[in-house]
Amino acid sequence: MKNYNHTTYSILGILTTECRTGYAIKQLIDESLNHFWKISYGQIYPTLKMIVQDGLAEVHTSTQKGKPDRNEYFLTPKGRNALKTWLEEPVEQIPVERNEILLKLFFGSYQSKESTISLIEEYKQKLEARYETYKNIEHTISTYNNDASQYWLFTLDYGKRITMAAIEWCTSTLNQISV
Amino acid sequence: MKNYNHTTYSILGILTTECRTGYAIKQLIDESLNHFWKISYGQIYPTLKMIVQDGLAEVHTSTQKGKPDRNEYFLTPKGRNALKTWLEEPVEQIPVERNEILLKLFFGSYQSKESTISLIEEYKQKLEARYETYKNIEHTISTYNNDASQYWLFTLDYGKRITMAAIEWCTSTLNQISV
DNA sequence: TTACGCATGTAACCAGTTACATGATTGA
DNA sequence: TCAATCATGTAACTGGTTACATGCGTAA
Numbered sequence: 471m472k473n474y475n476h477t478t479y480s481i482l483g484i485l486t487t488e489c490r491t492g493y494a495i496k497q498l499i500d501e502s503l504n505h506f507w508k509i510s511y512g513q514i515y516p517t518l519k520m521i522v523q524d525g526l527a528e529v530h531t532s533t534q535k536g537k538p539d540r541n542e543y544f545l546t547p548k549g550r551n552a553l554k555t556w557l558e559e560p561v562e563q564i565p566v567e568r569n570e571i572l573l574k575l576f577f578g579s580y581q582s583k584e585s586t587i588s589l590i591e592e593y594k595q596k597l598e599a600r601y602e603t604y605k606n607i608e609h610t611i612s613t614y615n616n617d618a619s620q621y622w623l624f625t626l627d628y629g630k631r632i633t634m635a636a637i638e639w640c641t642s643t644l645n646q647i648s649v
Numbered sequence: 650m651k652n653y654n655h656t657t658y659s660i661l662g663i664l665t666t667e668c669r670t671g672y673a674i675k676q677l678i679d680e681s682l683n684h685f686w687k688i689s690y691g692q693i694y695p696t697l698k699m700i701v702q703d704g705l706a707e708v709h710t711s712t713q714k715g716k717p718d719r720n721e722y723f724l725t726p727k728g729r730n731a732l733k734t735w736l737e738e739p740v741e742q743i744p745v746e747r748n749e750i751l752l753k754l755f756f757g758s759y760q761s762k763e764s765t766i767s768l769i770e771e772y773k774q775k776l777e778a779r780y781e782t783y784k785n786i787e788h789t790i791s792t793y794n795n796d797a798s799q800y801w802l803f804t805l806d807y808g809k810r811i812t813m814a815a816i817e818w819c820t821s822t823l824n825q826i827s828v
Numbered sequence: 829t830t831a832c833g834c835a836t837g838t839a840a841c842c843a844g845t846t847a848c849a850t851g852a853t854t855g856a
Numbered sequence: 857t858c859a860a861t862c863a864t865g866t867a868a869c870t871g872g873t874t875a876c877a878t879g880c881g882t883a884a
Contacts, residue, residue, distance in 0.1 A: 475871075476749060483756040493835050503755060506748040510873055515837055540835070557753050558764045560771040564779065567746045569685040570655060572807055574736055576682060577662040578800035585737045592739045600743065621757035624825070628751055628818050635814035639807050646803070654843075672863050689845055694865055719863070 471555060477513055478521065482545065482553040485527060487618075490542040492518055502622060505604065505629045518543055526552055575643075587647055594640035601633045650734060656692055657700065661724065661732040664706060666797075669721040671697055681801060684783065684808045697722060705731055754822075766826055773819035780812045 474482075480503075481495060489498045492514045499509050518541070521527045526549030530542045545553070571593050578586050608626045611619050653661075659682075660674060668677045671693045678688050697720070700706045705728030709721045724732070750772050757765050787805045790798055 476747070476752065477871080480752055483752070483759070486756065486759055491835070492837090493833095503752070504745065506745065506751040507755075508745050508747075511837075512839095512873065512875095513871080553756075554760065557756060557760045558768075560768060561750045561753070561775075564772075564775055565747075565749075566683065566685065566687050568655070568687075568744075569807075570744075571740045572685040572804045573655065573659055573662070573682070574740070575800055575803055576797075577665065577732075577736060578803070579797045580662070580665055581733065581736045589737075589739060593743075596740075596743055618755075618758045620825075621754055624754055624757070624822050625751045627822070628748075628815070631814045631818045632811055635810045636807070639810045643803050643806070646799075656843080670863070671865090672861095690865075691845065691847095691867090692843080 471552060472524070474552070474556075477509060478517055479553060479556045480507060480509065481514065481517055481521065482526065482549055482556075485543055485545050485549070486553070490544070491540060503625075505607075506625060521549070525549075583647060587644060590640050590644055590647075594637060594644075597633055597637045597640065601630065601637065604630045604633065650731060651703070653731070653735075656688060657696055658732060658735045659686060659688065660693065660696055660700065661705065661728055661735075664722055664724050664728070665732070669723070670719060682804075684786075685804060700728070704728075762826060766823060769819050769823055769826075773816060773823075776812055776816045776819065780809065780816065783809045783812065 480499070484495050484498055487498065489495050492511065495514055496509065496511060499507060518527075518529075521543070522529055525546055527543045527545050530544065532540050532542070571589065574589060575586065604626055608623065608630070611622050611626065659678070663674050663677055666677065668674050671690065674693055675688065675690060678686060697706075697708075700722070701708055704725055706722045706724050709723065711719050711721070750768065753768060754765065783805055787802065787809070790801050790805065
């Protein structure tokens with residue numbers, strides 16, 4: 471079976487939900503996956519086209535008065551199969567996430583202590599804001615209680631834990647530098 | 650002043666050390682920054698060319714018998730300045746790191762419990778291996794004790810904390826799923 | 829009347845990877 | 857003799873972003 475990229479699988483996955491149009495896919499990602507996944511229309515529409523060409527989904531186009539054509543996509547058995555196969559494959563390797571603050575810190579001996587400190591402090595503030603956002607989303611999701619919500623909460627828990635660890639690193643590093 | 654991308658600044662930063670050739674830059678990154686940064690020759694050589702064109706560095710070429718020309722790069726005051734300015738700028742926004750395992754987990758209700766569990770278990774093993782690697786590198790660096798080594802240890806500490814948080818998330822999630 | 833939501837799509841661009849080509853020296 | 861190290865570089869490709877174009881309905 472052909473291999474697709476993660477973007478394609480993310481779209482296949484979303485097509486198992488009620489989101490059927492390119493527009494709705496974008497919305498779902500921005501609302502519910504945005505802490506670990508994002509995507510632009512520039513990827514969505516060409517990918518949907520390819521998905522249909524490869525027989526992973528079918529389009530049903532409905533013309534609406536005053537609005538552009540609405541293309542609704544439905545997974546075919548082949549599409550479901552491709553998704554399932556990918557879901558069960560182990561994650562290849564953990565990617566190296568490029569981290570701008572670590573890059574700057576790596577060259578820390580080339581700049582003043584003060585600017586290093588304010589760099590980390592600003593970063594910490596951003597992390598704290600992010601943590602609050604996660605808590606809010608978590609709260610919203612926990613009121614849903616459908617089949618999928620448990621898994622959504624797992625992904626949020628991941629985000630919270632990682633963010634908290636980063637915040638703690640900021641605190642610890644600031645202490646060590648100030649001394 | 651012109652803005653460059655992070656790849657360019659990483660090279661400018663490395664040129665403050667004794668690494669002066671494209672080859673040596675690649676080596677330093679692979680050895681010391683690889684847990685949060687990586688780069689390929691396909692980026693390095695064209696970027697070095699551009700850096701010289703923009704007057705951020707100068708090349709000194711030495712011909713060696715039997716080996717290809719060795720191009721050594723030296724930062725100009727303009728280059729040092731560009732680096733310093735960037736170092737002191739706050740980090741814009743924390744990027745969304747795409748996370749394959751969270752993507753798969755998000756569609757967890759579409760697959761069997763067993764395959765979700767083995768997915769997380771395999772991921773956890775990879776994280777544990779990574780943690781060990783970090784500990785080893787940390788041990789090596791702490792024997793150096795030069796000006797920069799303190800900052801290198803900070804970046805490693807970050808890697809360790811984040812990895813540990815992810816491992817704990819695996820454990821917690823596995824417990825919740827198995828119930 | 830202005831902006832937002834619905835809805836589709838493309839072209840140009842930027843970033844990054846992979847594979848390839850070259851070739852002498854040195855140590856196992 | 858085989859692999860690794862030093863050393864440079866390019867071309868094709870994949871992935872992703874941004875900016876643009878279109879246009880009606882509706883609510884403020």
